[in-house]
Amino acid sequence: xxxxxxxxxxxxxxxxxxxxxxxxxxxxxxxxxxxxxxxxxxxxxxxxxxxxxxxxxxxxxxxxxxxxxxxxxxxxxxxxxxxxxxxxxxxxxxxxxxxxxxxxxxxxxxxxxxxxxxxxxxxxxxxxxxxxxxxxxxxxxxxxxxxxxxxxxxxxxxxxxxxxxxxxxxxxxxxxxxxxxxxxxxxxxxxxxxxxxxxxxxxxxxxxxxxxxxxxxxxxxxxxxxxxxxxxxxxxxxxxxxxxxxxxxxxxxxxxxxxxxxxxxxxxxxxxxxxxxxxxxxxxxxxxxxxxxxxxxxxxxxxxxxxxxxxxxxxxxxxxxxxxxxxxxxxxxxxxxxxxxxxxxxxxxxxxxxxxxxxxxxxxxxxxxxxxxxxxxxxxxxxxxxxxxxxxxxxxxxxxxxxxxxxxxxxxxxxxxxxxxxxxxxxxxxxxxxxxxxxxxxxxxxxxxxxxxxxxxxxxxxxxxxxxxxxxxxxxxxxxxxxxxxxxxxxxxxxxxxxxxxxxxxxxxxxxxxxxxxxxxxxxxxxxxxxxxxxxxxxxxxxxxxxxxxxxxxxxxxxxxxxxxxxx
Numbered sequence: 001x002x003x004x005x006x007x008x009x010x011x012x013x014x015x016x017x018x019x020x021x022x023x024x025x026x027x028x029x030x031x032x033x034x035x036x037x038x039x040x041x042x043x044x045x046x047x048x049x050x051x052x053x054x055x056x057x058x059x060x061x062x063x064x065x066x067x068x069x070x071x072x073x074x075x076x077x078x079x080x081x082x083x084x085x086x087x088x089x090x091x092x093x094x095x096x097x098x099x100x101x102x103x104x105x106x107x108x109x110x111x112x113x114x115x116x117x118x119x120x121x122x123x124x125x126x127x128x129x130x131x132x133x134x135x136x137x138x139x140x141x142x143x144x145x146x147x148x149x150x151x152x153x154x155x156x157x158x159x160x161x162x163x164x165x166x167x168x169x170x171x172x173x174x175x176x177x178x179x180x181x182x183x184x185x186x187x188x189x190x191x192x193x194x195x196x197x198x199x200x201x202x203x204x205x206x207x208x209x210x211x212x213x214x215x216x217x218x219x220x221x222x223x224x225x226x227x228x229x230x231x232x233x234x235x236x237x238x239x240x241x242x243x244x245x246x247x248x249x250x251x252x253x254x255x256x257x258x259x260x261x262x263x264x265x266x267x268x269x270x271x272x273x274x275x276x277x278x279x280x281x282x283x284x285x286x287x288x289x290x291x292x293x294x295x296x297x298x299x300x301x302x303x304x305x306x307x308x309x310x311x312x313x314x315x316x317x318x319x320x321x322x323x324x325x326x327x328x329x330x331x332x333x334x335x336x337x338x339x340x341x342x343x344x345x346x347x348x349x350x351x352x353x354x355x356x357x358x359x360x361x362x363x364x365x366x367x368x369x370x371x372x373x374x375x376x377x378x379x380x381x382x383x384x385x386x387x388x389x390x391x392x393x394x395x396x397x398x399x400x401x402x403x404x405x406x407x408x409x410x411x412x413x414x415x416x417x418x419x420x421x422x423x424x425x426x427x428x429x430x431x432x433x434x435x436x437x438x439x440x441x442x443x444x445x446x447x448x449x450x451x452x453x454x455x456x457x458x459x460x461x462x463x464x465x466x467x468x469x470x471x472x473x474x475x476x477x478x479x480x481x482x483x484x485x486x487x488x489x490x491x492x493x494x495x496x497x498x499x500x501x502x503x504x505x506x507x508x509x510x511x512x513x514x515x516x517x518x519x520x521x522x523x524x525x526x527x528x529x530x531x532x533x534x535x536x537x538x539x540x541x542x543x544x545x546x547x548x549x550x551x552x553x554x555x556x557x558x559x560x561x562x563x564x565x566x567x568x
Contacts, residue, residue: 020042022065023037032070032071035069039064043062044058057092060089065084078112079113121151145168155181160176171194171199173193177189188229190227217249218248222245224240225240225241227239235266239263251283255279272296275292276290286312290307299327306318312346313340313342315339317337318335336363337362338359341358357385359381359383372395372396373398374394388410390409392407393406393407404442406438408437414431429464430455430461430463452505454518463499464496476504476527497535497536498532499530501528515543515544524539525540
């Protein structure tokens with residue numbers, strides 16, 4: 001329907017079943033004209049007709065529009081104002097990775113022309129949800145997300161200034177932008193942002209994390225303040241984090257009292273930054289306070305001074321920590337030493353039997369890159385009076401859902417007495433050596449290895465074994481491995497026996513363990529070779545056993561009864 005009327009003015013009404021209705025009013029007074037528009041329009045045909053709807057996209061919703069323009073010349077306006085209120089708005093692309101549903105928003109903009117166009121704009125998002133993969137945003141229920149700014153359209157660029165954003169439950173931010181009209185990278189500046197760390201991490205950071213990885217499972221608390229400059233990439237950022245915390249549901253990491261501040265720039269001199277926390281846990285290991293100072297450069301970072309961290313009743317000294325942000329060498333390197341750590345605290349943290357004693361370790365250069373950790377040297381530790389060397393350590397997908405560890409382990413001079421005292425296995429004294437080749441752990445569980453553990457004679461160390469330990473070695477071997485009637489009788493009569501050799505070999509492959517000992521006897525393998533009188537030997541007769549069955553035997557042996565201590 002079309003109607004025209006009036007003396008010094010004209011008005012036009014358009015109405016149809018498709019786009020909705022629109023009233024236009026124009027008038028000219030004293031050489032100056034004004035135009036007004038008011039309508040209620042369906043969004044989809046309006047966007048499609050204007051060429052704003054990309055191919056393959058769909059849109060829906062209704063918009064109530066009010067617009068006004070004025071000018072001194074017929075073809076040139078010097079003032080414009082627009083108000084739009086949308087209901088039930090939505091869109092989606094063909095892949096479904098960008099979509100909105102049931103959005104309700106209100107937008108207002110106004111501008112005037114002097115030497116250049118300039119004006120203001122406001123936006124209120126009251127309802128609905130938006131998916132812009134990988135991000136998903138939902139309007140807060142209590143108050144709308146609001147934004148207001150000033151704009152200036154020049155010959156070369158569009159400038160946004162005094163841009164204020166208020167997101168209830170998340171925080172506030174102030175920003176500016178400069179968008180070239182002739183192409184080129186836009187410059188976005190966040191002058192300051194005051195945010196709640198938890199909602200910010202969950203809404204903006206977590207969607208960027210790999211599924212199943214540590215970052216995807218983290219929860220954050222605390223406050224976050226930052227400013228940044230972005231032009232074709234991050235150019236500079238300053239931040240301050242206060243009284244924050246991090247933890248993940250799988251208890252791989254937990255940090256309390258986290259604080260950090262600093263500045264980084266892609267160009268220019270390096271700047272200092274700090275990182276501190278009151279307490280933390282790493283894979284259930286309690287970690288003491290940390291206060292570190294770093295030097296941040298455009299391409300990487302480095303620890304300014306060594307850091308001493310309380311760990312397991314001892315201390316971890318981080319001597320070196322540096323890394324690169326990006327490129328083929330992205331990652332970090334770490335070196336240090338563990339001093340005088342308490343084995344009892346370690347055992348408690350991992351729910352192991354109550355080991356006693358102290359452990360020290362030298363950490364060579366560990367390198368972390370692309371989710372993988374490896375060492376260029378030998379990780380060495382002192383425990384149970386002996387030495388443990390770990391070579392060729394590599395952990396793939398360290399912080400992911402399914403880490404894979406490979407290494408070779410060499411043990412020399414371990415004292416059996418304190419080692420066996422931690423288990424309900426029985427008393428054994430002596431010195432133990434061991435080698436584990438081609439060790440592979442899948443998600444921290446043994447998948448394959450070739451291992452051999454054996455005793456070696458040491459001056460001044462008696463090789464003795466208790467009655468309970470003999471019985472449990474027999475269970476490990478697969479049943480009654482005592483060779484002969486008299487040995488069974490001796491076991492009932494005596495509580496302690498001397499032995500010449502004790503050893504066990506295990507090769508794990510395809511969930512089957514192949515067992516061996518210190519020698520062979522008939523169709524079996526000798527686990528314990530006695531010495532002197534009374535003499536007891538333990539022989540195993542089942543060299544192939546399922547890994548789960550072997551673990552069950554070990555568990556039975558460890559929980560078969562109170563350990564019998566003899567000797568010293």
